[in-house]
Amino acid sequence: MNDRLRAVFVDALQLDDDVDVESLKYRDIEAWDSVGHMALIAAIEDEFDVQFETEQVIDMSSFKVAVDMLKGLGVSE
Amino acid sequence: MKLLHAGARLLDATTGEVIGGADLEARVQERAKTFADLPPGVLFARISPDVPGVLSYLAALVANRPVALLDPAQDREVLDGLIARFRPAAVLGIHDADPAPGYSGDWVREDAEGVVPHEDLAVLLPTSGSTGNPKFVRLSRAAIEANAEAIAEVLGIDENEIAPTTLPLHYSYGMSVLNSHLVRGATVLLEGSGVVGRGFWDAVTQYGATSLAGVPYHYEMLRRLRFDPSKYPTLRTLTQAGGKLRPELITEFHDKMSAVGGRMFVMYGQTEAAPRMATLPSERLPEKLGSVGPALPGGTFTIRAEDGTELTEPGVTGEVVYRGPNVMMGYAESEAELALGDVVGGELVTGDLGHLDEDGFLFITGRIKRIGKIFGNRVSLDDLEQIVKAHGAAVAVPAGDKVVVWLDQADSDTCKAAAKLLSETLHLHVTGFDVRPSDGFPLLPSGKIDYRSLEAQV
Numbered sequence: 001m002n003d004r005l006r007a008v009f010v011d012a013l014q015l016d017d018d019v020d021v022e023s024l025k026y027r028d029i030e031a032w033d034s035v036g037h038m039a040l041i042a043a044i045e046d047e048f049d050v051q052f053e054t055e056q057v058i059d060m061s062s063f064k065v066a067v068d069m070l071k072g073l074g075v076s077e
Numbered sequence: 078m079k080l081l082h083a084g085a086r087l088l089d090a091t092t093g094e095v096i097g098g099a100d101l102e103a104r105v106q107e108r109a110k111t112f113a114d115l116p117p118g119v120l121f122a123r124i125s126p127d128v129p130g131v132l133s134y135l136a137a138l139v140a141n142r143p144v145a146l147l148d149p150a151q152d153r154e155v156l157d158g159l160i161a162r163f164r165p166a167a168v169l170g171i172h173d174a175d176p177a178p179g180y181s182g183d184w185v186r187e188d189a190e191g192v193v194p195h196e197d198l199a200v201l202l203p204t205s206g207s208t209g210n211p212k213f214v215r216l217s218r219a220a221i222e223a224n225a226e227a228i229a230e231v232l233g234i235d236e237n238e239i240a241p242t243t244l245p246l247h248y249s250y251g252m253s254v255l256n257s258h259l260v261r262g263a264t265v266l267l268e269g270s271g272v273v274g275r276g277f278w279d280a281v282t283q284y285g286a287t288s289l290a291g292v293p294y295h296y297e298m299l300r301r302l303r304f305d306p307s308k309y310p311t312l313r314t315l316t317q318a319g320g321k322l323r324p325e326l327i328t329e330f331h332d333k334m335s336a337v338g339g340r341m342f343v344m345y346g347q348t349e350a351a352p353r354m355a356t357l358p359s360e361r362l363p364e365k366l367g368s369v370g371p372a373l374p375g376g377t378f379t380i381r382a383e384d385g386t387e388l389t390e391p392g393v394t395g396e397v398v399y400r401g402p403n404v405m406m407g408y409a410e411s412e413a414e415l416a417l418g419d420v421v422g423g424e425l426v427t428g429d430l431g432h433l434d435e436d437g438f439l440f441i442t443g444r445i446k447r448i449g450k451i452f453g454n455r456v457s458l459d460d461l462e463q464i465v466k467a468h469g470a471a472v473a474v475p476a477g478d479k480v481v482v483w484l485d486q487a488d489s490d491t492c493k494a495a496a497k498l499l500s501e502t503l504h505l506h507v508t509g510f511d512v513r514p515s516d517g518f519p520l521l522p523s524g525k526i527d528y529r530s531l532e533a534q535v
Contacts, residue, residue: 037273
């Protein structure tokens with residue numbers, strides 16, 4: 001799952017190859033601003049066929065949190 | 078100072094600190110004193126939604142120092158270009174960087190000689206995003222104050238309002254939220270994380286925010302977040318400006334707010350009008366859906382036909398012209414132009430196409446100037462085409478909150494690279510640029526590119 005999620009982050013936020021995705025946090029970088037956040041949420045939902053609740057959208061502040069949320073939604077790989 | 082009502086308060090969402098009344102006044106005065114010994118010239122303020130940022134702005138107004146409000150995230154290169162062109166007396170809100178050439182360690186200009194700005198000038202705002210060489214809109218103190226009052230009147234702002242900073246303060250809409258609340262003795266809740274941040278919604282609840290200001294993309298986000306005003310019992314006013322919001326979203330938010338006894342306002346403005354020109358009264362929204370409302374108190378709209386005649390008859394489409402006390406003094410592209418007085422005489426030719434109805438309500442239907450809006454930021458479409466030239470011939474057209482750029486004979490990698498280049502050059506999120514491959518542009522019989530037909534394809 002981490003690899004798939006990493007690919008979604010790189011694609012949705014148009015990250016460079018040298019960005020350490022797994023330690024990234026919301027608003028750490030210019031690309032992950034509020035606009036980027038919504039693009040990211042939509043891309044994750046599409047990739048893993050899930051739908052996040054409002055609370056989850058505003059709490060998804062890092063790669064790690066996203067991993068935990070996906071696990072909570074039953075995504076295993 | 079008229080803009081700062083005695084009851085006005087600043088509330089810092091991060092620290093919980095509240096500054097108001099005599100304390101706020103004293104801190105503004107104290108800060109204003111520090112500007113007295115500066116050489117002649119304007120101030121540059123890199124302004125964040127925090128107490129020091131707002132104090133700098135208010136102190137500049139008190140000290141009669143015109144102040145340019147700038148994006149704190151602006152590229153150093155662009156900032157240095159602006160400094161070279163306008164030679165500000167000092168740059169505020171910048172500490173962690175080496176000073177520009179000719180500036181001391183605390184960012185004060187070393188050369189005591191400089192142009193004295195015009196006495197009416199109060200605020201300078203950059204016209205568009207962060208492209209190459211932004212010019213400044215020159216706003217007088219009278220224009221700022223008139224617009225703050227008129228906005229407060231049509232929105233019914235009183236001392237009980239608590240407005241969070243959902244928009245940057247260097248953005249004219251963000252500045253006007255600040256001004257229209259301070260002028261009525263209301264509270265401005267200084268918060269920086271934005272509507273998709275946990276911190277924002279916690280602050281709304283904790284401090285009882287009463288309103289929320291957004292451009293179209295904020296409403297797209299709020300919809301995505303399934304915003305439910307019943308969860309926020311104090312939040313009863315929504316305002317929208319900064320571009321056209323889809324009618325179905327206007328209706329959706331109006332209905333949501335009406336259901337809890339709240340209000341939704343659709344508004345129209347431009348930085349050149351400090352910035353508000355029209356507001357649609359909430360109670361008339363359903364019958365006037367698609368309108369931006371009548372002109373603000375003190376202002377008027379006319380429609381200019383192609384032959385130059387100005388009309389106010391209903392149903393006639395032409396270029397929207399606004400007149401009012403809030404119209405800018407003009408633009409400035411250099412230090413020398415900061416000394417100029419009013420060169421536009423209270424008349425703003427907006428570049429927007431529209432018509433009035435029988436009640437004087439304005440409907441915006443398109444644009445004359447080749448301008449697009451990306452997440453509320455105005456961009457020149459010609460500039461976009463120039464920027465991506467290295468990737469091929471390009472045609473840019475507006476598409477709601479984004480722009481679509483067609484790139485001739487491009488593959489998907491080239492389109493991606495072009496979108497990234499635009500994003501980096503303009504400092505706007507990459508998702509605002511929808512770059513698509515094209516195999517030849519449609520042409521008009523005259524041989525010119527048929528923009529209308531391309532606009533119809535987005």
